[in-house]
Amino acid sequence: MIILGIPKIKKKQNLKFKQDYKTYYPIVYKHLYYLSGSNEIAEDLTQDVFIKYLDYVDKNIEYPGAWLSKVATNVAMNYFRSHKRREIREMNIFLDTQTLFMVEDQIYRLDEIRLVRKVLSQLNENQRMCLLLKFSGYSYDEINEITQIPRNNIGKTIARGKEKFMKLYREVGEEHVS
Amino acid sequence: MCLNESELQEIIDHNYRGNLKEALDHIEACSECKKLFLQLKTKDEFVSKLMNDGMHLPPQPVLTKEWDLNEESQTIWGLNFMKTINIKWKATAAVALVGLMLMTEPVQVAADSFLKLFRMQELETVSITEADIHELDYMMGHGDGEVSIENIGKFEFSTDGEEFFNDDPKDFTDITDKFPDMKVIKNAKHMNLDYLSMVPKSTVRFTLDVESTNEILVYLGSDNMLPESLHEKTFEMTTDEFVNYTMIESGKKENNMEGRLNVTIMGEPQLGMPKDVNAKDVVNALANSGLIPSEIKRQLIGFDRLESIIPIPYSEESQIRTEKTINGYKTIIIEDKDDDEAYGTYTTAYLKVDSYFYIMSGENLNKDTLIELIEEME
Numbered sequence: 001m002i003i004l005g006i007p008k009i010k011k012k013q014n015l016k017f018k019q020d021y022k023t024y025y026p027i028v029y030k031h032l033y034y035l036s037g038s039n040e041i042a043e044d045l046t047q048d049v050f051i052k053y054l055d056y057v058d059k060n061i062e063y064p065g066a067w068l069s070k071v072a073t074n075v076a077m078n079y080f081r082s083h084k085r086r087e088i089r090e091m092n093i094f095l096d097t098q099t100l101f102m103v104e105d106q107i108y109r110l111d112e113i114r115l116v117r118k119v120l121s122q123l124n125e126n127q128r129m130c131l132l133l134k135f136s137g138y139s140y141d142e143i144n145e146i147t148q149i150p151r152n153n154i155g156k157t158i159a160r161g162k163e164k165f166m167k168l169y170r171e172v173g174e175e176h177v178s
Numbered sequence: 179m180c181l182n183e184s185e186l187q188e189i190i191d192h193n194y195r196g197n198l199k200e201a202l203d204h205i206e207a208c209s210e211c212k213k214l215f216l217q218l219k220t221k222d223e224f225v226s227k228l229m230n231d232g233m234h235l236p237p238q239p240v241l242t243k244e245w246d247l248n249e250e251s252q253t254i255w256g257l258n259f260m261k262t263i264n265i266k267w268k269a270t271a272a273v274a275l276v277g278l279m280l281m282t283e284p285v286q287v288a289a290d291s292f293l294k295l296f297r298m299q300e301l302e303t304v305s306i307t308e309a310d311i312h313e314l315d316y317m318m319g320h321g322d323g324e325v326s327i328e329n330i331g332k333f334e335f336s337t338d339g340e341e342f343f344n345d346d347p348k349d350f351t352d353i354t355d356k357f358p359d360m361k362v363i364k365n366a367k368h369m370n371l372d373y374l375s376m377v378p379k380s381t382v383r384f385t386l387d388v389e390s391t392n393e394i395l396v397y398l399g400s401d402n403m404l405p406e407s408l409h410e411k412t413f414e415m416t417t418d419e420f421v422n423y424t425m426i427e428s429g430k431k432e433n434n435m436e437g438r439l440n441v442t443i444m445g446e447p448q449l450g451m452p453k454d455v456n457a458k459d460v461v462n463a464l465a466n467s468g469l470i471p472s473e474i475k476r477q478l479i480g481f482d483r484l485e486s487i488i489p490i491p492y493s494e495e496s497q498i499r500t501e502k503t504i505n506g507y508k509t510i511i512i513e514d515k516d517d518d519e520a521y522g523t524y525t526t527a528y529l530k531v532d533s534y535f536y537i538m539s540g541e542n543l544n545k546d547t548l549i550e551l552i553e554e555m556e
Contacts, residue, residue: 021238022238025238026235026238029235029236030230030233030235033233034229037232039232039233039234039236042233043236047239112228112231112232113231113232116228116229116231120229122426122436124345124372124373124424125373126343126345126373127345131225131229134191135225135226135229135230139193140188140191140193141193148340148341149341150340152184153184154188154193155183155184155185155186155187155188155191155193156183156184156187157345158187158191159183159184159186159187159218160345162218162221162222162225163221165225166221166224166225169228
């Protein structure tokens with residue numbers, strides 16, 4: 001039985017999904033890496049994003065890049081809401097069981113990643129979004145579609161965002177070291 | 179002709195729409211433009227290196243049989259919005275639940291279409307728990323296949339103009355010139371204005387497809403249907419232009435994080451419903467339909483004038499709700515139960531002053547500091 005508008009059986013895998021998967025997998029992965037700071041989390045969440053996309057690929061989404069970006073952000077938000085305390089506990093366990101030189105390397109890497117994310121969090125929302133999306137690989141048209149920032153303003157927002165990022169990184173980095 | 183910073187950035191990002199060859203020739207020939215271009219490029223590389231530090235892009239997983247779309251799949255509609263407690267008010271009211279949407283969307287429609295227009299003037303909290311989310315999961319889990327918002331009705335969203343923003347404001351002039359009645363925090367100690375924006379007037383329009391919705395309810399095993407009289411009736415929500423601004427605390431706390439205050443100021447949204455629709459009847463129909471978790475139903479039915487209320491969702495399990503009177507105004511404060519210094523603390527205050535609602539979210543600002551800032555509004 002098929003309820004109106006509720007297909008019980010999905011359509012077969014199609015060419016569009018394959019093409020979008022190939023094009024956007026690295027972009028979505030980077031986006032999620034920037035949000036999470038972890039390759040493992042980024043890889044898992046990227047899979048989740050494309051699983052969701054399976055449900056929509058035959059709905060002719062006009063801007064798949066923008067759609068995938070919004071879903072990626074939501075997926076990341078939901079993940080951190082439900083996992084943040086568990087993640088802290090797991091990280092402590094991880095640090096306890098590693099050998100010393102591996103721990104030092106991991107601490108350094110984690111610290112650097114945290115530092116970058118802290119700096120990003122201190123930018124205003126438009127600058128942060130533009131930098132995240134640009135370095136993920138989205139085009140200006142896609143950034144405009146996702147953020148509603150006028151296309152003519154995106155270049156300036158990115159330039160100013162980078163300037164502020166570097167200034168904050170230097171300031172926060174100096175405090176971090178001292 | 180020399181290129182500005184924005185154009186040079188577009189060239190670096192391969193998004194330049196002008197004549198690229200001419201632009202590149204100019205950059206090569208003009209020492210000023212070349213210098214700026216190289217500076218921007220260097221910064222680009224520096225930031226990219228930092229952001230990609232530690233990242234290892236894995237080989238793309240091969241699409242296997244599991245990705246074939248022969249499998250039955252199930253999407254829980256609305257669940258992401260249910261689980262994301264900390265969402266903006268308009269998104270909550272617009273999409274979280276059909277019931278909330280219908281009952282709490284302030285709407286302004288052409289006067290000849292609607293008999294009743296409501297101003298949403300009061301704030302009330304609605305507690306949403308993990309149990310509610312599980313109940314919604316369970317209800318949706320009874321059926322197979324996909325339930326999407328498109329099968330319930332149609333949402334349309336439109337805005338009147340483009341967002342204005344200023345990412346380097348010196349003061350509140352942009353706001354106070356246009357909205358002299360809005361109160362802002364002009365003399366906050368240790369807080370500096372960082373950013374402000376104005377969002378244009380916007381409308382969310384929802385048209386319910388009762389026939390499809392009732393088929394879903396049958397599918398899910400419900401005995402109660404929505405009344406046919408609601409079929410293809412349109413409800414709209416309109417908010418006037420509203421304002422956002424961010425202030426940042428100078429100096430860092432012990433956990434090396436700055437305090438931030440984000441403020442949204444909006445006028446009373448308007449709700450209009452079709453003239454032959456009775457608000458209470460709609461609530462009762464939805465409450466009995468099985469579309470709304472039972473505990474949320476109980477809270478909605480308990481409100482006397484539901485059509486005049488803006489719901490503030492919060493999680494009883496992880497947040498604390500308190501109510502205070504600040505400068506004579508009723509203020510609802512929602513704060514996280516567990517202060518997590520590694521990730522920062524979050525506290526939000528909701529209040530209505532004259533004809534404006536104020537939503538003030540503090541990151542790494544404790545409740546007392548937030549209250550002090552509210553007291554300084556003028």
